[in-house]
Amino acid sequence: MGATRARERDDDGRADVRWLDEKQQWAWRRFLEGTSRFFEALGDAHDEGLPVTLGEYHLLVQLSEAPGRTLRMSALADFLALSRSRLTHTVDRMERRGLVVRTPVPGDRRGVNCVMTDAGFAALVDAAPGHVTAVRRLLVDALTDEELATLGRAMAKVADAARGPVES
Amino acid sequence: MGATRARERDDDGRADVRWLDEKQQWAWRRFLEGTSRFFEALGDAHDEGLPVTLGEYHLLVQLSEAPGRTLRMSALADFLALSRSRLTHTVDRMERRGLVVRTPVPGDRRGVNCVMTDAGFAALVDAAPGHVTAVRRLLVDALTDEELATLGRAMAKVADAARGPVES
DNA sequence: CCAAGATAGTTGATGAATCAACTATCGTCA
DNA sequence: TGACGATAGTTGATTCATCAACTATCTTGG
Numbered sequence: 001m002g003a004t005r006a007r008e009r010d011d012d013g014r015a016d017v018r019w020l021d022e023k024q025q026w027a028w029r030r031f032l033e034g035t036s037r038f039f040e041a042l043g044d045a046h047d048e049g050l051p052v053t054l055g056e057y058h059l060l061v062q063l064s065e066a067p068g069r070t071l072r073m074s075a076l077a078d079f080l081a082l083s084r085s086r087l088t089h090t091v092d093r094m095e096r097r098g099l100v101v102r103t104p105v106p107g108d109r110r111g112v113n114c115v116m117t118d119a120g121f122a123a124l125v126d127a128a129p130g131h132v133t134a135v136r137r138l139l140v141d142a143l144t145d146e147e148l149a150t151l152g153r154a155m156a157k158v159a160d161a162a163r164g165p166v167e168s
Numbered sequence: 169m170g171a172t173r174a175r176e177r178d179d180d181g182r183a184d185v186r187w188l189d190e191k192q193q194w195a196w197r198r199f200l201e202g203t204s205r206f207f208e209a210l211g212d213a214h215d216e217g218l219p220v221t222l223g224e225y226h227l228l229v230q231l232s233e234a235p236g237r238t239l240r241m242s243a244l245a246d247f248l249a250l251s252r253s254r255l256t257h258t259v260d261r262m263e264r265r266g267l268v269v270r271t272p273v274p275g276d277r278r279g280v281n282c283v284m285t286d287a288g289f290a291a292l293v294d295a296a297p298g299h300v301t302a303v304r305r306l307l308v309d310a311l312t313d314e315e316l317a318t319l320g321r322a323m324a325k326v327a328d329a330a331r332g333p334v335e336s
Numbered sequence: 337c338c339a340a341g342a343t344a345g346t347t348g349a350t351g352a353a354t355c356a357a358c359t360a361t362c363g364t365c366a
Numbered sequence: 367t368g369a370c371g372a373t374a375g376t377t378g379a380t381t382c383a384t385c386a387a388c389t390a391t392c393t394t395g396g
Contacts, residue, residue, distance in 0.1 A: 020308065024316065038327070081204045089352075105374095108361080108362075110375070132185055133185060135188070142329035149195060155199045157202075157315075158205070242343085253385075258383095261381095261382090277390080278391045
């Protein structure tokens with residue numbers, strides 16, 4: 001529900017949709033194109049030269065910051081905004097390559113911990129310079145400090161807007 | 169080259185990587201999480217209730233604004249920042265559903281035009297209210313006018329940064 | 337005019353994402 | 367205690383994206 005709501009336009013016309021004005025449309029399209037090109041370019045930077053993909057990199061970053069370099073699957077899924085299923089498959093692949101291992105969660109026999117191995121940490125260390133350099137070139141250094149700060153604030157709001165209203 | 173460059177750290181250490189400071193890192197992570205959640209939520213809004221996926225919607229929008237509701241495959245790929253291959257497959261699927269048709273390009277026998285059908289236009293009209301409502305809720309109405317404007321300007325710069333520096 | 341290279345688009349194989357269905361464990365309330 | 371719903375995670379089928387290889391046409395320099 002929610003986003004689906006505005007679709008009851010069949011009974012008596014287009015209803016009360018508030019379209020975007022020029023400026024809004026412009027900003028929205030810039031956002032769309034910018035994110036698309038940004039993530040494509042960043043992904044390319046990882047594919048050609050770095051030992052882990054962008055998604056794997058973010059997963060390793062989360063683990064590297066967790067106590068014991070360990071995080072439950074569910075916590076990892078939340079942090080990375082990934083579906084459980086997708087995380088399972090991703091961790092499968094990374095485990096095969098020896099970057100992480102699965103261990104049982106002590107207190108809860110349903111739970112599975114994902115633990116970064118030394119090889120995983122090495123891969124992270126290996127990838128970090130190229131990653132950061134790319135993020136800098138594509139985002140941080142492309143903007144003024146104010147723009148970057150505003151971007152951060154704005155995207156925090158957007159994340160909130162997207163996180164909450166699944167229901168209601 | 170370029171993003172790949174910073175990976176020659178094997179000979180004498182970490183080299184001269186400029187890491188991100190606190191604020192930069194914060195902004196970057198907000199950007200990452202925000203975009204991720206935004207596109208997931210917007211995609212969901214399309215999946216549950218709207219007749220076309222988000223990607224198909226954008227394709228139809230481009231066609232709807234082109235003269236004759238027609239665009240060459242290559243132009244479409246550029247506008248949408250899609251690979252040729254991906255566009256071919258996407259148009260395959262849409263053509264099977266009758267949303268677009270392929271026709272030869274008059275002057276150039278290599279070329280293929282993608283033409284929106286009436287059914288395609290109807291699907292666009294059908295999807296538009298729900299789409300716009302979702303974009304509003306998730307982005308436009310979540311921000312102040314200034315934030316949105318700055319976001320647009322910033323992302324235009326990001327798009328530039330990502331578009332150019334493939335080479336060099 | 338023609339050979340070489342560029343451009344346009346497709347194809348099919350491989351790998352990744354998604355979805356629904358499933359097992360297992362946990363928590364709680366009667 | 368034991369039944370029921372919620373939570374944790376996996377599985378396998380399907381759908382989609384990606385990549386390299388390929389055909390066909392066009393363009394340009396000699």
